[in-house]
Structure formats: C-alpha cells, structure tokens
Amino acid sequence: MFRFTVTHRDSYTHARLGRIETNHGTVATPAFMPVATQGTVKATTPHELQELGTEIILANAYHLYLRPGVELIEQAGGLHRFMGWDGPILTDSGGYQIFSLKDLCRIHEEGVHFRSHLDGSAHFLTPETVVQTQKRLGVDIAMVLDECVSAPSSYSEAARANALTTRWAERARTATTRDDQAFFAIVQGGVFPDLREQSARELTTLDFPGYAVGGLSVGEDPVVTHEVARHTIQFLPASRPRYLMGVGLPEQLVRYVSLGFDLFDCVLPTRNARNGTLFTWRGKLNIRRAEYATDQRPIEENCECYACRHFSRAYLRHLAVAREILSARLNTLHNLYFYQQLMRSMREALADGRFGDFARPFLAVNETEKEEERV
C-alpha cells in the first residue's frame, strides 16, 4: 500500500498539506526525515524518535548493503524489525554516496563498479540490484539508482549523467515488484535548467509513485540551489509526493515547503547536535561557548523537549566540553524536536490558512541570524 493525498493547498504559495499512507503508518506532509544512515538515527532510540513526533525516517541502502549486509537484515525480518522502528522508512539508494567517492567507482551502462569505503572490497551495483536490495530490506519508500554528478560539472557531463539516470530509472521501474513498496525517481541535471526540465519530463513519463530532486546542496551556492529547485518542481506532477534530498537548514525547509516540496531529509540536526550547535526559534547557538558556562536557562524557554525540560545550558555546555555521550544525546533530542516542531508548525499554519503569516517572521529572524553567523 502506498497512497499520497493532498489535503490542502496554500492560497499564496505553492505549499501544500498532505499525507502519505504506507503499510507501516501514515506520514503527515510536509515531513522531515531524520537520517539513520547505518540503521540508527545517531544517538537516539526508536522510542525517542516516536516521542519527538517523527513519522518517517531515512536509512541508506548503500551503507546497510555494505554493513551489516542485506542478507543479515532480511534474516532478521527486514529493516523495521532489525532496527526496532515500526514506522515508515525511506531508503536512499546510495547513488550519492557512491559517486561522491569518485576515485573508488567506475560507471558503465550496465551499472557501477565501486570499492567499499570500509574494507576496499569490490562491488557492482545495477538499477536492478538496487531495487532488489531495497525490496529485501522491506522499506516503504525506496529510491532508484541515479548518477549524481559533482558540483561544478560541465554541461556535457551533466547531460550524459542525466541520460544514464533516465535509462537506469526505466530499468528500475521494470524491476519493481512489491506493491507495498513505492520507488521514487530522482531528477538530476546539475545546475542546468534545461537538463533539469528534460530529466523531470523523462522520468514523469515513467509514472513513478513519487519524485525526488537530487544532486542539490552538494556544494553549489544556496541561491543556485533555490533557483534550480524552483525551476525543477514545476515539471513534477502535483499528484505525487515531491522530495528535496539532503535539505536543509530550518529557513531552507520553510522556503522549500513554500515551493511545494513535501519531503526532506538532512543530517544537520543530528550532526550539528554532536558538534554543539543547537537550533532555536531565534537562531542557532553553539553550546560550547564560554558565555553559557553559568547560564541556568534551558536551551530555549518553553521548549518541551527532554533536554530543555531537565537541563540548563550550563550543564549542557559542561557535557559538551567534557565530550560526554550524554551531550550528543541531549543535543540531538533538542535539535530533532526543533525540526519536528518546525514541520508541525508549518502543517498547522497550512491547515489554518496562515502559512505566510508563519513563514515571513520565521524567515526574517532566521535568515538575518544566518548572516550574522557568517561575520
């Protein structure tokens, strides 16, 4: 079972409210997916994720294929049972990971030869084996194998990769078999508007249950990211979920929701947490700074997360400076709670017809703060 329904459209932007129904539960969209690369959202338990309001997580088929291996997860009854998360799971195919290790991979029409970043062992992935892997993992949403070109890339290089991505998507579409699992295609095309349009048009003719925009936020200027995403989304069918991969900062989520994207994933809330960077409604703070040493306030007043309900900035700073595991835990809980609250707030604003009233002041505060941080 896989069904996507748009329940409300914003009057002033392209933002929309919806839901994705899967065999493992329903996801209210727009939704943010915490990243569980290796089958665990770093430093959290499935129980905590649920309490934070998480409805879907992202894992990485490439990483799980290499370690612990697909057969082992299949034996355990699939990824849901293996990792103890019974809500919806989306797996990225790993195209991005493979192609980011340029020296370790060679691309052919048939598929991609690469060496494991863990032990150097040789592997060969094809669009069909990637479908098969995710089928065996038993996830609810799976991604096709795409070729992700690095930024900057030449037009001809992006065009070549684009054509291959389409041919691979055709093969993947043919190979899908489970009707409880939805494969999403990934639009590529680098920073070139006509290639993005071409990729979107070719892929949509294959009638996938959902579409992702990939190959963005890979080093290009955020202004370019925004332009390309805005250009691309118009060629994706409004009846299907639209997923912007690897994005992003809170203010970016608000911007891209307003463009009409429904799904997001990003390592920022979890990775930043481990470095001591915490998100708040008034911008970011780095808890390691000396000014927090005697600060008895929580990270954010009125935040209902476990960290804010029980601990002071002074204690959290101590844990961060002392490199305690509890630091990563509490910071991660806070950041993921913040991200889920942000998505909830956007959904509520959409339902109430006041998305613009929510988005404008939020962007004013956060985009200003971001500038200040750059100084």
Next chain:
Amino acid sequence: MFRFTVTHRDSYTHARLGRIETNHGTVATPAFMPVATQGTVKATTPHELQELGTEIILANAYHLYLRPGVELIEQAGGLHRFMGWDGPILTDSGGYQIFSLKDLCRIHEEGVHFRSHLDGSAHFLTPETVVQTQKRLGVDIAMVLDECVSAPSSYSEAARANALTTRWAERARTATTRDDQAFFAIVQGGVFPDLREQSARELTTLDFPGYAVGGLSVGEDPVVTHEVARHTIQFLPASRPRYLMGVGLPEQLVRYVSLGFDLFDCVLPTRNARNGTLFTWRGKLNIRRAEYATDQRPIEENCECYACRHFSRAYLRHLAVAREILSARLNTLHNLYFYQQLMRSMREALADGRFGDFARPFLAVNETEKEEERV
C-alpha cells in the same frame, strides 16, 4: 539527615540487609553505585538510571572541581540540580585520582600540590578544602582526602601514607559542618594486614558516619584483594555502612556482600558496555564477536532491560561494529540493569534468609566462566 539501619543479618555469612536514609531519599543496601565521574553516568540520563532501579550514584569531586568548577555547580544550586539527579549522591574526594598521577603531584603534611590532567594548571588540596568542596557540591555522602599508595608499595611507604591518612582524617572530621552530609573515612594500609588494622582502629576512634576500604583493586591479585578486605572489615563498626571502593565484577560483589560490605562502585558495567562486553547471568559475552552477527536473540532471554526488550544481538553487534552511539547507550542500559538486578536479587535473598542459596550457584557459574575467559 543521615541514618544507617541494619534490618537483617544472614545466618551463615556476614552479609546484611539495611538502608541508608538521606535528605535525597533512601538507599537499600547492599547497593551498587553507578559512576558519574564528570556529573553524568556515561551514556545515560538520570531518568533512565532511576528506571533501572538506581538509588544512589557516585560522582568525583576532583573531576568536578577541575571542570566545570565548584563555584559553577554551587551557582546552579548544587550537584543534584546541576546534573538533574535528585536521588542520593556520594562523591569520591579524588585522592585516588590525584595519587594515580604520581608525576603530577607532591605530598606535604598540609596537603597535596598537583597539576590538572586537563590543562596542567597548579592546584593545592588539603583535607579541609576537600571537605569544603564537597560541602559546596551539596552531596549526601562525601569522602575524606586520603593518600592512596600504588600497588605494589613497600611496608614503610604504606605505613607513612597510613599515618598521614589518619592525620588528614582527623582534620577533615574537625572541618565537617553540614548535618545533611555524611563524611566517610577511608581505610588504607596497602596489602599489609597490621597496617590495615591500625588504619581501621585509628579512623574508627574518630567516629565517622561510615567507613570505606580504599586502595584495593589497584593492580594487586584479586585473591590478595579478597584477603585484605576480609581482614580489614572486622575492625570496622557493624553499626556503620561499610563501602568497598572500586569493586567490581558481579562475582566479586557477591563475595564482598557475603563479607558484610554494604556499598560498592565500579566503572566496569559502564566502561565494559562501551567496549561491547555485556554481563549476563551466565557470564560475560562480547557483542562484537562474529558469532552474534545473525543471532536474533536478545542479549539475555527474560531480561527486562530496554535493550533486551527491543533489540537482537545481531542489531547490537552491528551498532558496536559501526561504532554507533546507540551501541554505548543500549549496552550501558543492559549492564547497569544487570548490576541493579544482581543487587536486588541479593537483597531479596537476604530478606528471605536464602542468601547462600543465591550466592553458591551464582559463584559457581561466574567464577568458572571467568577462568574460561582467561584461556
């Protein structure tokens, strides 16, 4: 408030059941204290500790004095509030830590000069400042400053340190002021029975609310540890809690409870957890071993800990091999749960008059297993 009551004595061993009452709650003894060196039991939250059945934890005044500093914790309202644990806390004075850094410390009659292991800064601690530090931390049970000689040490060296420890204990006894805080003296004397007896006799004349046996489990043969502990305890008043510092393995806890010790602390359950070594009622296992890669069973059947209720050995092995933070978390929860269950089982057996029936088969299994591990 500090009160110790022995409620039951075993008929066949020296084991006893009791309770310690403090302003922050009551501790059923014999009790095991998880170690929160830097103001956090590594990888756990206070809420989890409570759920595991923890009634008292140990923190380290020396570490907290160096970082984040006593003044900062005092400003936060004391250590309980700072770290969000409202149950009883015992702090070690840090004598053991200071003297284990031989090159960085110089001992005088007045106190000890040492350099911080963190930043090399110079510090001077006296019996009086150590009392003062723990008073400001606001903990329920505090330890006097002692001189802990390294093993092996000569008789003359141990005798000199012993005499100094007694003089320091006298000064500490005079310096104590809070009646909601109990200072325990620490018996030293190395591996020399007459020095242990002398230390115990001298310290007990000072009438402390509790007594610890220190300077053991510092590298000497476990058989010697046991002999010295057994010899020493007979000189400590039965009306006071008796605390064996830094011990130990599960089978050692059973042995030392049977000698009449009431309190224990040890980093083993938490440190071993982070290395993948898990305690079970049938001995230890290292979850990183290849044999667990496809093992769908929990760490231990019928264990009620969060890790065993939700995850397989196969998943825990994957987390350990992938060096995920969740590995440290789940392993720590299991090991601490095991330790608290062990203490609970001993207390229940004592209450039911069947301590021997509990201890004999437990030691048979665990002391055999230990031998096998050495092979």
